[in-house]
Amino acid sequence: MTAQVQLSIQKLTKRYKTGEGVTGISLDIKQGELVTLLGPSGCGKTTVLRSVGGFLEPDSGDIQIAGKSVLHLPPEKRPTAMVFQSYNLWPHMTVYENLAFGLKIRKMRKEQIRDAVERALQLVRLPGAEQKRPTELSGGQQQRVAVARALLLEPAVLLLDEPFSALDAKLRNELREELREIQLSTKLTMMFVTHDQEEALSLSDRIIVMNRGNIEQSDSPQQIYDTPKSLFVANFIGRMNMLDGIAENGSIQIQNWELHASPDISGKVVVAVRPEDVRWKDASNPGLAATVKQVMVLGHYAEITLLTEAGIIRMFLPREEALVLSSGQSVSLTFAKHAVYPQSSV
Amino acid sequence: MNGQSVTPSLPTGKSLKPSMFSRGARRSALGLVMVLPSFFLLLFMIVVPIFTSIQESLKGNDGNFTWDNYKYLFTDPAMSSSIKYTIHLTVVSSIMVLVIAYLLAVFLRFSTGRLAKWIERLYYIPMFIPSVIATYGMINMYGNHGWLARIMLLFTNEPFMRIIYDYKGLLLANLWFNIPFATMLLSSALSSIPNSAIEGAKDVGAGKIQIFIRIILPLSFKSMLVAATFVVMGVIGSFTAPFLIGPNAPQVLGVAMQQQFSVYFETGIASACAVFMFAICSLVGYFYIRSMMKEER
The missing domain is CATH 1.20.5 (Single alpha-helices involved in coiled-coils or other helix-helix interfaces)
Known part of the structure; x- marks a missing residue:
């Protein structure tokens, strides 16, 4: 926990003419940490990343890498390397030339370059691809080369701008795992931008959820999933049932059912429950009355759609448990875990 | 089966x-x-x-086979100087067109200023002006009593530089007729270079000159070749401007050929001239096709 801060962003503000952008973003990334900026498109995550890379000039604020401000440096002088969303290998160069380009600029010796390129290709599992052209490679392979090119620069911070979003799901998973391995073996500090929550949850040491140019929450994936701090985060990460209720004197009224809550919240609220936290019993038990509408088996688990007076609730159950439920059946629901947000925060 | x-x-x-x-x-x-x-x-x-x-x-006046027409083409002082003149004009015009068009295209691609926007709107206008009209416009502008001469007269009594009926006039005409098209070709080539390719180069530490030489130039070289082919063909085969504002001797090949055919009624020599021009163009075409095939492998 005492690792030093590698990248520090302080009160970064960048507004476009369209009104989009970011305001007052402050965050620290520690040495060797993989932090994901997660949010819907237009939330400003790419703006932050590109500002760090030097491709955007912020209106105000500071960006420090290893304690030194890099704000005045152009991209080519910054100790950062970027992996772009589109495979931006140079099509007129071979893989070797693509990888060696940056090293040649640094006036590295030929033998050293050859060794470094070979090692980098080994790391991204493409040994022997030196003489191929980018057009001869698949999308996944191209992006591997792009990662290798960034790694070769030995950046202080590696920036990844939705690098796998153009790939199909299976390949995406593979590359995610590989990236994680590379990160663990190289101890590189990485800043990863994505709109794919699954990617963020599986990859990151820490997730920073952004919305409309602001940071909503910055926590470990576990915490982000279990205790979303705002309604936006609750909505954005994972599946969530949202129920309207009224809080008063330490309890929340959802239709005819009363739920215990902390006494410091009152008025109209939204109760958020993960589908896996919904529990059911026979209708004779106390709880939220519901009718089974549909049972859908989705591989190892089943998704059950339930009709209640408060709206539709979805519940995840292990496949075997779902077998006893049939549509039309009346049940009573309770929640193993839930979160409450004031309704005005929508 | x-x-x-x-x-x-x-x-x-x-x-x-x-x-x-x-x-x-x-x-x-x-x-x-x-x-x-x-x-x-x-x-x-x-x-x-x-x-x-x-x-x-290959037919003499008597109707028999002969190389005389070709011999005339390369030995007659007037004719051979016209050939040299044409080739010189073509090479110089083409190089100037390509350099100017490329610079213009690079400017249009990378500048976001207002000037670039205006140039982008205006640069292809010459393509919509008929060549005869443009040529007379040029006479109006650069002629002995043209606008430029009259304006210069306000400052000096020296005789105005000879532009029309001279090499310089033809060069200006070639620039006028060929820059817009070449710029259009090169602009589209440059705009097909994604920003991320350039940003990637910046990211690995390349400066402006390195990006230009190692990334932008190689990626637009093929289009440059295409543009060069079209410009060379267009210049070498040009007729309107050389006919109206070219010098009488030496002449541009197209005009010389027309004179041989319609004034001197030397169909044999005119034909030899045409074959020679076609041969030059085929040579350019050959290089063009060869480079295209090499790209496709």
Whole structure:
């Protein structure tokens, strides 16, 4: 926990003419940490990343890498390397030339370059691809080369701008795992931008959820999933049932059912429950009355759609448990875990 | 497969038509018919005249075979100086057009200023002005009593520099006629270079000059070659401007050829001239096609 801060962003503000952008973003990334900026498109995550890379000039604020401000440096002088969303290998160069380009600029010796390129290709599992052209490679392979090119620069911070979003799901998973391995073996500090929550949850040491140019929450994936701090985060990460209720004197009224809550919240609220936290019993038990509408088996688990007076609730159950439920059946629901947000925060 | 010539179709049991009338054969026949007009056009407008010209160029006044026309082409002082003049003009014009067009295209691609926006809107206007009108416009502008001469008269009594009926005038005309098209070609090539390719280069530490030499130039080189081909062909075959504002001697080849044909009625020499021009263009075309094939491998 005492690792030093590698990248520090302080009160970064960048507004476009369209009104989009970011305001007052402050965050620290520690040495060797993989932090994901997660949010819907237009939330400003790419703006932050590109500002760090030097491709955007912020209106105000500071960006420090290893304690030194890099704000005045152009991209080519910054100790950062970027992996772009589109495979931006140079099509007129071979893989070797693509990888060696940056090293040649640094006036590295030929033998050293050859060794470094070979090692980098080994790391991204493409040994022997030196003489191929980018057009001869698949999308996944191209992006591997792009990662290798960034790694070769030995950046202080590696920036990844939705690098796998153009790939199909299976390949995406593979590359995610590989990236994680590379990160663990190289101890590189990485800043990863994505709109794919699954990617963020599986990859990151820490997730920073952004919305409309602001940071909503910055926590470990576990915490982000279990205790979303705002309604936006609750909505954005994972599946969530949202129920309207009224809080008063330490309890929340959802239709005819009363739920215990902390006494410091009152008025109209939204109760958020993960589908896996919904529990059911026979209708004779106390709880939220519901009718089974549909049972859908989705591989190892089943998704059950339930009709209640408060709206539709979805519940995840292990496949075997779902077998006893049939549509039309009346049940009573309770929640193993839930979160409450004031309704005005929508 | 069972040896029968007429097989019953599966769902209806009706016998299928013989293959001569099958859909595939009908479609390929239709395709052939659609190609024929352009084939005949090519045949009668290009191929046959080429052979007639070659035949004509190798015929003396007595109708027998002779190399005399070609000998005349390269030994007659007026004719050979016209050839040298034309080639010189073509090379200089083409290089200037390409350099200017490339600079313009680079400026349009990377500048976000207002000037770039205006140039982008205006630069192709010369393509919409008929060449005759543009040429007379040039006479108006650069002629002995043109605008420029009259304006200069306000400052000096020196005689105005000779532009029209001179090499310089032809050069200006070639720039006028060829820069817009070349710029258009090069602009589209440059705009197809993604920003991320350039940003990637910046990211690995390349400066502006390195990005230009190692990334932008190689990625637009092929289009440069295409533009060069078109410019060379256009300049070497130009007629309107050289006819109206070119010098009387030496002449641009197109004008010289017209004079031989319509003024001196030397069809043999005119034909030899045409064949020679065609040979030069074929050479350029050959290099063009070869480089295209190399790219495709």
